[in-house]
Amino acid sequence: MNKIVSKEYFSANVIKFEVEAPLIAKSRKAGHFVMVKIGAKGERIPLTIADADLQKGTITLVVQKMGVSSSKLCALEEGDFITDMVGPLGKATHIENFGTVICACGGVGTAPMMPIVAALKAAGNRVITVLAARNKDLIILEDQIRQYSDEVIVMTDDGSYGTKGLVTNGIEAVINREKVDLCVTIGPAIMMKFVSILTKKYELPTLASLNTIMVDGTGMCGACRVSVGGKTKFVCVDGPEFDAHQVDFDEMLMRLGGYRDIEREENEHYQATLKN
Amino acid sequence: MKTNEDRAEAWRVELRNAIKAKDRTNIERVHMPELDAEYRSHNRVEEVNLGITAEQAMEEAKRCLDCANPSCMLGCPVGIDIPSFIKNIERGDFQEAAKVLKETSALPAVCGRVCPQEKQCEGVCIHLKMKKDAVAIGHLERFAADYERISGNISVPAVAPANNIKIAGVGSGPAGLAFAGDMAKLGYEVVIFEALHEIGGVLKYGIPEFRLPNDIVDVEIQNLQAMGVHFVTNCVVGKTISISDLEQDGFKGIFVASGAGLPRFMNIKGENLVGVMSSNEYLTRVNLMDAANPNSDTPVFQGKKVAVIGGGNTAMDSVRTARRLGAERAILVYRRSEEEMPARLEEVKHAKEEGIEFLTLHNPIEYIGNEQGRVTHMVLQVMELGEPDASGRRSPVEIPGKLETIEVDEVIVSVGVSPNPLIPQSVKGLEVTKWGTVVVDNDTMQSAVPIIFAGGDIVRGGATVILAMGDGRRAAKAMDEWIKKSR
Ligand SMILES: Cc1cc2nc3c(=O)[nH]c(=O)nc-3n(C[C@H](O)[C@H](O)[C@H](O)COP(=O)(O)OP(=O)(O)OC[C@H]3O[C@@H](n4cnc5c(N)ncnc54)[C@H](O)[C@@H]3O)c2cc1C
Ligand code: FES
Numbered sequence: 001m002n003k004i005v006s007k008e009y010f011s012a013n014v015i016k017f018e019v020e021a022p023l024i025a026k027s028r029k030a031g032h033f034v035m036v037k038i039g040a041k042g043e044r045i046p047l048t049i050a051d052a053d054l055q056k057g058t059i060t061l062v063v064q065k066m067g068v069s070s071s072k073l074c075a076l077e078e079g080d081f082i083t084d085m086v087g088p089l090g091k092a093t094h095i096e097n098f099g100t101v102i103c104a105c106g107g108v109g110t111a112p113m114m115p116i117v118a119a120l121k122a123a124g125n126r127v128i129t130v131l132a133a134r135n136k137d138l139i140i141l142e143d144q145i146r147q148y149s150d151e152v153i154v155m156t157d158d159g160s161y162g163t164k165g166l167v168t169n170g171i172e173a174v175i176n177r178e179k180v181d182l183c184v185t186i187g188p189a190i191m192m193k194f195v196s197i198l199t200k201k202y203e204l205p206t207l208a209s210l211n212t213i214m215v216d217g218t219g220m221c222g223a224c225r226v227s228v229g230g231k232t233k234f235v236c237v238d239g240p241e242f243d244a245h246q247v248d249f250d251e252m253l254m255r256l257g258g259y260r261d262i263e264r265e266e267n268e269h270y271q272a273t274l275k276n
Numbered sequence: 277m278k279t280n281e282d283r284a285e286a287w288r289v290e291l292r293n294a295i296k297a298k299d300r301t302n303i304e305r306v307h308m309p310e311l312d313a314e315y316r317s318h319n320r321v322e323e324v325n326l327g328i329t330a331e332q333a334m335e336e337a338k339r340c341l342d343c344a345n346p347s348c349m350l351g352c353p354v355g356i357d358i359p360s361f362i363k364n365i366e367r368g369d370f371q372e373a374a375k376v377l378k379e380t381s382a383l384p385a386v387c388g389r390v391c392p393q394e395k396q397c398e399g400v401c402i403h404l405k406m407k408k409d410a411v412a413i414g415h416l417e418r419f420a421a422d423y424e425r426i427s428g429n430i431s432v433p434a435v436a437p438a439n440n441i442k443i444a445g446v447g448s449g450p451a452g453l454a455f456a457g458d459m460a461k462l463g464y465e466v467v468i469f470e471a472l473h474e475i476g477g478v479l480k481y482g483i484p485e486f487r488l489p490n491d492i493v494d495v496e497i498q499n500l501q502a503m504g505v506h507f508v509t510n511c512v513v514g515k516t517i518s519i520s521d522l523e524q525d526g527f528k529g530i531f532v533a534s535g536a537g538l539p540r541f542m543n544i545k546g547e548n549l550v551g552v553m554s555s556n557e558y559l560t561r562v563n564l565m566d567a568a569n570p571n572s573d574t575p576v577f578q579g580k581k582v583a584v585i586g587g588g589n590t591a592m593d594s595v596r597t598a599r600r601l602g603a604e605r606a607i608l609v610y611r612r613s614e615e616e617m618p619a620r621l622e623e624v625k626h627a628k629e630e631g632i633e634f635l636t637l638h639n640p641i642e643y644i645g646n647e648q649g650r651v652t653h654m655v656l657q658v659m660e661l662g663e664p665d666a667s668g669r670r671s672p673v674e675i676p677g678k679l680e681t682i683e684v685d686e687v688i689v690s691v692g693v694s695p696n697p698l699i700p701q702s703v704k705g706l707e708v709t710k711w712g713t714v715v716v717d718n719d720t721m722q723s724a725v726p727i728i729f730a731g732g733d734i735v736r737g738g739a740t741v742i743l744a745m746g747d748g749r750r751a752a753k754a755m756d757e758w759i760k761k762s763r
Pocket of ligand 1: 389390391392446447448449450451452469470471472476477478479482483484511512513514533534535536537559589590591593620696698699731732733734738739740741742744
């Protein structure tokens with residue numbers, strides 16, 4: 001049981017939680033995630049650790065309301081408890097001074113990107129962050145990201161904020177303008193696929209942080225497997241970050257869609273119980 | 277040895293002489309009452325075996341000849357005093373029978389249900405030499421343990437005065453549980469760290485309810501808690517805390533029992549299609565996450581044409597679960613013949629009764645999917661048996677060009693597990709084999725890093741509950757001696 005010590009709305013559907021977890025706060029590094037379960041019959045879902053406060057013994061999670069489990073979590077208030085939380089899991093991001101790094105994040109991918117941006121900056125990199133979302137309301141954590149970035153480029157699909165265009169337009173503008181050494185991308189799988197196609201064209205080394213379906217998150221089940229360079233890898237223990245140019249995004253997209261029908265049913269069931 | 281002392285006791289001599297050996301062997305072996313096969317193939321949780329009655333148990337106990345040199349005990353991996361517990365059943369002292377079992381086994385109610393008795397104690401029973409069925413040792417073990425549990429008179433073992441020495445266990449499967457019990461008895465302060473949100477290891481997330489009800493495991497866990505054992509769930513040693521953190525926190529010995537949780541795949545075409553998964557994933561969803569329960573948030577495919585690849589207990593549990601979740605065809609695909617199947621005999625029998633199709637001497641070589649990436653067909657290579665291999669089993673060889681394609685909408689790959697790599701990778705100086713198992717001294721279970729002992733599947737690879745339990749007990753004994761010596 002982990003206590004929620006604060007809850008803050010970034011938007012109606014994007015919520016930041018600070019949760020008591022002293023051991024995790026102590027051992028986590030940028031790129032790590034936790035598995036979270038709400039209620040006795042809850043599902044185990046992965047959430048990236050966005051930040052940690054050693055003094056308070058808390059970690060920060062940023063959650064976007066999507067399916068049943070994220071909605072259940074978002075319904076919790078300050079003082080409530082998360083039933084089960086385990087971590088930090090996965091491999092930490094490899095941080096060094098690469099030179100100039102583009103951090104390209106879409107939608108809620110900004111939250112897991114935050115600690116990576118901060119760590120890259122601390123290691124002496126020039127960090128250019130491209131924040132992309134459908135519209136202005138979905139741009140989150142901008143202030144925090146600005147704090148650690150040398151430059152922030154905001155892209156929205158509808159042009160309601162920053163420049164109108166996709167994340168790839170933002171990245172391409174930077175590549176055409178200056179020498180870049182590395183790109184890190186986190187966001188919806190389809191977005192990362194297109195980022196990868198683009199940076200491959202420019203031969204820009206790129207890391208993608210993958211958000212596959214997971215069950216245990218400890219390497220026990222293989223639900224999270226992806227093909228990387230033709231080999232099967234488990235995202236929860238071998239990742240979550242991989243060389244984007246080696247990742248089979250089409251297979252990943254296909255696997256992500258696997259439970260869509262069942263998930264829809266579960267969600268309808270959940271919504272129905274809420275009404276009763 | 278204790279057997280012989282017991283054996284010479286007056287009551288036992290009298291019991292032995294009361295019935296002629298010939299009459300004992302002429303009694304028919306008890307038949308375990310079971311749920312109706314048709315009913316149970318649609319019922320997810322009810323236990324298949326219903327247990328024998330006291331009368332049946334006492335009658336079955338008569339069949340045991342109380343041999344002077346009981347071979348069954350040699351067949352038991354932990355050397356349970358089998359004739360002693362059986363003769364106590366025969367004389368009607370069930371509580372005492374349970375006590376005898378517990379002297380050696382930490383989990384008799386579990387082992388009575390899941391041990392491969394036909395390969396162990398029952399496999400060397402004297403009756404077999406006389407062309408009779410072996411004494412139903414497993415059923416009797418289960419009976420005595422269940423009797424004690426249901427009677428409510430479970431004896432919480434006496435605990436020695438606290439010695440204030442902290443020791444840790446990593447993993448709460450049978451190895452970890454057995455270790456915890458023995459160390460608590462010796463007065464140690466025992467903390468067991470478990471990565472998952474539930475205690476019990478494979479007993480909870482792997483073996484289904486219809487074969488091993490969770491309640492039975494929970495009683496054992498509550499017993500340990502009553503003895504002062506402390507469980508910390510949601511804690512991955514090597515991630516949440518390290519082995520060196522534990523040392524710094526004052527733990528004087530660490531028993532690693534992290535199991536063989538890493539599922540193997542076959543690396544064939546189409547294995548990452550939607551609907552193809554490891555048995556670990558399938559069973560974890562159904563057992564640990566209760567995914568088939570409408571009130572659970574975790575989804576699970578409930579295929580209509582399900583193929584399970586493999587021939588072990590895990591494969592059998594998966595295919596029988598699939599049948600219970602509504603599969604019209606639940607097919608077990610195994611590359612050898614039925615004779616070589618490592619699964620318990622009883623599971624094979626039960627599976628057949630439940631309408632599981634056995635497709636032996638077939639091996640998948642490819643899975644085919646539709647536009648959405650969902651598996652729709654599998655291509656099988658037909659095999660035949662060749663010469664015996666290193667394990668003594670006749671190895672399957674391909675019949676060139678002989679392929680079959682069958683329709684499937686779900687495939688569960690159950691071709692074995694590897695040791696969980698987390699601890700071996702995170703501890704410097706630990707000796708690890710090329711299979712990833714931790715190397716320990718065979719008697720003491722101590723590893724190359726003195727403070728670390730290990731046992732169960734992390735040492736043996738995928739093995740059995742009883743061996744894991746036995747390892748836990750041996751490690752406890754050796755760790756106690758080692759700690760006392762080094763103080
Ligand atoms: C489906 C299935 C059916 C089986 N049927 C039978 C049967 O009928 N008869 C039989 O004898 N055997 C059977 N077995 C095998 C038997 O269950 C195992 O041999 C036995 O459970 C091994 O016990 P263990 O204690 O070594 O490990 P496990 O039971 O695997 O327990 C290990 C525990 O450690 C935890 N863990 C792992 N890493 C860490 C870490 N770093 N930190 C904290 N915790 C960690 C795991 O989460 C797990 O709970 C079956 C196995 C399966 C999967
Ligand atoms: S989530 Fe189970 S192995 Fe990665």
